[in-house]
Amino acid sequence: MNLPYLTPQSLDEFIQSAFKEDIGPGDYSSLSSIPLGTPGKAQLIIKGEGIIAGVELAERIFKTFDPKLEVELLLEDGQPVTFGEIGLRVYGDAVSILSSERLVLNCMQRMSGIATLTNGLTQKILHTKARLMDTRKTTPNFRLMEKWAVAIGGGINHRFALYDMIMLKDNHVDFAGGITQAVKSTQKYLLDHQLNLKMEVETRNLDEVREALAVGGVDCIMLDNMDYATMREAVAIINGACKTEASGGITEETLVDVAECGVDYISMGALTHSVKSMDISLKAF
Structure with missing residues (x-):
């Protein structure tokens, strides 16, 4: 672990x-x-x-x-x-x-x-390459133990907190004026402050997926609340250029279908907030 x-x-x-x-x-x-x-x-x-x-x-x-x-x-x-x-x-x-x-x-x-x-x-998606991840939707002051438990159960841990990875979510993108602006501003900040952090960008549609790829320097693209067909197309567009994460409203009933879309990771807040x-x-x- x-x-x-x-x-x-x-x-x-x-x-x-x-x-x-x-x-x-x-x-x-x-x-x-x-x-x-x-x-x-x-x-x-x-x-x-x-x-x-x-x-x-x-x-x-x-x-x-x-x-x-x-x-x-x-x-x-x-x-x-x-x-x-x-x-x-x-x-x-x-x-x-x-x-x-x-x-x-x-x-x-x-x-x-x-x-x-x-x-x-995790057992339900062993036939796919997808790995199950937790989120920051944890109990205050008990996050370490909850993420430890996810790892014990066979899942993997996403970022621990706000300081160990960059995740540009929809609000960051919207406040910054778009994906390109958010990513470029982040890259400058990391350089100026001598920080070596991986970067993930949340996308809501295929145009944003293409933009996240075009700007460069993104380690993982999150596919947020996409239907199966759109998610499969997004995975094809990315074509291994970076990692992919499916997120947003994923349940036990939809987990297998999402995993079979070809994503690398699936994040589920329910692992820690609905147990x-x-x-x-x-x-x-």
Whole structure:
């Protein structure tokens, strides 16, 4: 998986911020009811079917909160799971286990839902060259985990944020006065600021496709909300001169037809914004 932003530092920053939000000055429910030092053990129970994701993150969350906790991983990220399987067991201070529980479950439930959806959709287009991509339609402050889950599910990550790739969408083009103006202005900006970033341009019709090709310097052309016939013609016009991405209102029902138009990538915001979380629980045993 090519996840350059998935670093020990980025994970630690996320975990610390999440603990601050959830625990604040203290987990008073656990601290008030359980004597300090009470030993405990709990296991993660899978209550759904699909692709598990967030196991590696769960271990890091437990160990960040209390380095003395012992975590036994029984499943790996990306592994198919069925109802009743045990994902991991954790041993140690009971208060530490309970204080960490909700963050572990929140992350794993959502990440597993994303990985499951991504994997299911990816399987549908394996007979084509198209690769399924995510978007920036993510949950604020949880983007890293959601994109990690897409990768675990077999999809690929689009740009991470606004700063690591140029994407000239319809509003950029319209405000700039057209595709040619937007691209040339961007090229000058990148040169002036010594930035080495790939550029993608959104097109809405075949005339814009031709213009994006003619201006040059474009790494990928997005084919936005085009019908199948127009999309196939656009792919033929581009003829491998740059990568192609289909986007806009693509659903599970239309995914295969879009992939068979010959595009390189298909982006779906639904991978991260319309996901049913997997049912997972942590229970003492």
